[in-house]
Amino acid sequence: MPADLLDLWHHLTGWPCAPDACLINWYGTDARMALHQDCDEVDLTAPVLSISIGDEALFRVAPPDGGKSRVCRLRSGDVCALTGPARLARHGIDRIIPGTSPLPEMKGRLN
Numbered sequence: 559m560p561a562d563l564l565d566l567w568h569h570l571t572g573w574p575c576a577p578d579a580c581l582i583n584w585y586g587t588d589a590r591m592a593l594h595q596d597c598d599e600v601d602l603t604a605p606v607l608s609i610s611i612g613d614e615a616l617f618r619v620a621p622p623d624g625g626k627s628r629v630c631r632l633r634s635g636d637v638c639a640l641t642g643p644a645r646l647a648r649h650g651i652d653r654i655i656p657g658t659s660p661l662p663e664m665k666g667r668l669n
Contacts, residue, residue, distance in 0.1 A: 570639050571605040578604075585667040587613065587656040593620060593627070593648040596640070605641035610634055612659040612667040616652040619644075634660050634667075 559580065567577055579599065585591075596606050610632045617638070620627035629652060632638065640647055654667055 567607055570637060571607055571641055573605050583669045585651060585654050587654050587666055589654055591651040593618060593650040595646050595648055605639055608638040608669055610636045610669055612661060612664045614655040614658040615667055618650050618652050620648040622646040622648060
């Protein structure tokens, strides 16, 4: 993993170990992802760090116990850390906002 990403991981999560996995999601301009929890990792206390690149997205997040969800807009360059009590939050993408990428040649979103 590139040193800059490792530095970002340690700075934002405070986790003493390096991440043991990296998942790259590509969202086309009409993509969505239903609310879900990231529960496949061996250590469910280890944080999840998400970096947004490209088109903006409406990100929905809800408590793990089924409470009320909230939506926020993620822009290119935004970083979201699910850690501590938020580690098992349910989260998903309501929609991508086409044409909002600061990278003119990029349509869609990498996360």
